[in-house]
Amino acid sequence: MPQNILHFFFRSHCLSCGKTLDGSNILICGRCVSHLKSIQEQSEGICPKCCGRLYNSAAKDCFQCSYYNFDFEKNTSIYYYKEPVLKELMHLFKFESNRRAGERLASLLKEKITAFLNTNAFDIIISTPVSSESFRKRGYNQVEFILEKCGIPFLSILKRKTGSPHQMELSAQERRVTIRGQYVMNKNAVQCIENKSILLIDDIFTTGSTLNEISGLLKRNKASSVSALTFFRD
Numbered sequence: 615m616p617q618n619i620l621h622f623f624f625r626s627h628c629l630s631c632g633k634t635l636d637g638s639n640i641l642i643c644g645r646c647v648s649h650l651k652s653i654q655e656q657s658e659g660i661c662p663k664c665c666g667r668l669y670n671s672a673a674k675d676c677f678q679c680s681y682y683n684f685d686f687e688k689n690t691s692i693y694y695y696k697e698p699v700l701k702e703l704m705h706l707f708k709f710e711s712n713r714r715a716g717e718r719l720a721s722l723l724k725e726k727i728t729a730f731l732n733t734n735a736f737d738i739i740i741s742t743p744v745s746s747e748s749f750r751k752r753g754y755n756q757v758e759f760i761l762e763k764c765g766i767p768f769l770s771i772l773k774r775k776t777g778s779p780h781q782m783e784l785s786a787q788e789r790r791v792t793i794r795g796q797y798v799m800n801k802n803a804v805q806c807i808e809n810k811s812i813l814l815i816d817d818i819f820t821t822g823s824t825l826n827e828i829s830g831l832l833k834r835n836k837a838s839s840v841s842a843l844t845f846f847r848d
């Protein structure tokens with residue numbers, strides 16, 4: 615299909631059901647959005663530590679948390695990443711620099727993030743950084759883009775080193791090893807996190823190794839506690 619026709623189709627039809635969009639919704643129609651359920655709205659058991667699924671409802675925590683102790687207090691995720699519509703939007707946003715997909719995601723997340731922040735108090739919100747290569751390719755940090763669209767204030771005080779190895783397709787154990795030492799904090803920020811409770815925000819929780827690594831860094835720099843909020847739980 616020629617690119618311009620593809621663009622036309624893409625712009626005016628729901629990514630999920632193919633229905634023509636009426637202009638008040640972008641990329642996904644209102645009906646498909648109304649079928650999306652957040653993790654908190656689902657009936658299956660959730661791990662109290664990492665927000666992963668509990669396949670055995672009698673278990674206290676998930677398989678991963680039963681043998682590995684994360685450095686963060688708790689992760690809360692908003693949606694499961696298995697939702698095809700969310701995966702598609704995230705793919706467009708993260709790998710095809712599609713800002714409209716980012717705006718649509720922000721519109722789906724805003725109310726849920728705000729509700730979470732209204733019921734959980736933190737001294738500081740910190741965004742997870744992307745490497746400068748990813749930033750150049752994409753044109754934005756996808757976490758910060760969404761937080762800005764949602765009107766949520768945050769501090770951007772971390773950096774991911776250039777040439778950091780890619781984490782995809784590694785096991786949880788391999789990820790924890792390869793990610794060690796890959797993040798640094800602005801020197802001037804040390805004072806502002808001392809004895810503060812921190813909420814770290816990232817886009818997708820896969821193995822938790824990124825959040826774990828950054829939590830360790832923040833705690834070594836005297837943060838009193840670190841919790842995480844992630845838009846999606848893989």
Ligand SMILES: [Zn+2]
Pocket residue numbers: 628629630631632633642643644645646647
């Ligand atoms: Zn639809």
Ligand SMILES: [Zn+2]
Pocket residue numbers: 661662663664665666675676677678679680
């Ligand atoms: Zn868990």
